[in-house]
Amino acid sequence: xxxxxxxxxxxxxxxxxxxxxxxxxxxxxxxxxxxxxxxxxxxxxxxxxxxxxxxxxxxxxxxxxxxxxxxxxxxxxxxxxxxxxxxxxxxxxxxxxxxxxxxxxxxxxxxxxxxxxxxxxxxxxxxxxxxxxxxxxxxxxxxxxxxxxxxxxxxxxxxxxxxxxxxxxxxxxxxxxxxxxxxxxxxxxxxxxxxxxxxxxxxxxxxxxxxxxxxxxxxxxx
Numbered sequence: 491x492x493x494x495x496x497x498x499x500x501x502x503x504x505x506x507x508x509x510x511x512x513x514x515x516x517x518x519x520x521x522x523x524x525x526x527x528x529x530x531x532x533x534x535x536x537x538x539x540x541x542x543x544x545x546x547x548x549x550x551x552x553x554x555x556x557x558x559x560x561x562x563x564x565x566x567x568x569x570x571x572x573x574x575x576x577x578x579x580x581x582x583x584x585x586x587x588x589x590x591x592x593x594x595x596x597x598x599x600x601x602x603x604x605x606x607x608x609x610x611x612x613x614x615x616x617x618x619x620x621x622x623x624x625x626x627x628x629x630x631x632x633x634x635x636x637x638x639x640x641x642x643x644x645x646x647x648x649x650x651x652x653x654x655x656x657x658x659x660x661x662x663x664x665x666x667x668x669x670x671x672x673x674x675x676x677x678x679x680x681x682x683x684x685x686x687x688x689x690x691x692x693x694x695x696x697x698x699x700x701x702x703x704x705x706x707x708x709x710x711x712x
Contacts, residue, residue, distance in 0.1 A: 502653060503597035504646060504676065506662035507605070509684020510703055511586045511620070515540055516579040521571050522552070531558040544687050546665075572607040577614050583683050585704030590623040592712050597659065598625045600649075602642050604632035604666070639669035646674060661706055668694045679706045 508514045519536045526533045533539070534556050542552045549563055570576060593599050601624045605611045608629055615621035628645040632638060646653070660671025663684025668691065671678035680696035681703055682688045692699055698709045 500598045501596065501657040501659075502600060502650070502655075502676075503593050503659045503661065504600050504602045504642075504671070504674075505590075505593070505660075505703070506664070506667045506684075507601060507603035509663035509686075510661060510667070510681055511583060511590070512618075513581045513583055513683070514579075514685075516581075517571065517576050518543065520579055521567050521576060522549075525563060525566050526553070526556055526558055529558060531556055544685055544690075546686060546690055568606065572605060572610045574610065574613070577610065580614065580618075582618060582620070583702050583704075585702065587620060589704045589707055590620055592707055593710075594623045594625075596710075596712060599623055600625060600646070601627045601629075602645060602667075602670075603627075603629050604638060604641065605629045606631035637669075638664075638666035639673065642666060642670040643673050646670075659710065661703060663691075665690075665694055668696050671696075679709060681706070 505511065515536075519539055522539060523533045534542075534552070539552060542555065550559075553559060553563060590599065603611070611629055612621065612627075615624075615627070626649060628649055630641050630645055632641065655675035658674065658676035659679065660667060660674065660676040661679045661681065662668060662671070663681045664686050668678050668680055677698075678696040679698045679700060680691040680694070681700055682691060683702040688699060698706070700706055700709060
């Protein structure tokens, strides 16, 4: 006698980190201020800096508005932005902890982020108490000529070859997340809590546009 046992298919939820789970505005601004100040330039006020940042303006152009032209900015920031001295300014988006908790009960929750220092990333996730929610953590160095969305797609396809996108979800705050989700055939939820404006994100035609990751629960009926 044989028994037919139905195996429940696991659904994937891919989640970005910076701007989606974490408020990184203070970290980015402190880095910008320190670099410009060390070079003898007067930085913009945080509100003005962040307004340019979320509009998608490249850092080089923001520096020009500050009266500086620092071709070495990227390498200088990379050397310190993921150190504990700067990561201490990262904060969980309100409701993010509870949201991750709920998402992890329904989905195979996968963190997909562009960070170049994997050890400091792990320490930060542990320090924030959210490391246990993720079944898998995928990270890659963003310092590449490759489009960031392509990096995220490759991370996912390499880790889960042939995964079924029928019930997959991608939650993120930038074009890299939305384009990656669209390429994967996932339901794309854009959040406006991070590094891009609502108008910018809406122009990418995500399936849903919400204010923050907590609001994604209502979209997913959780």
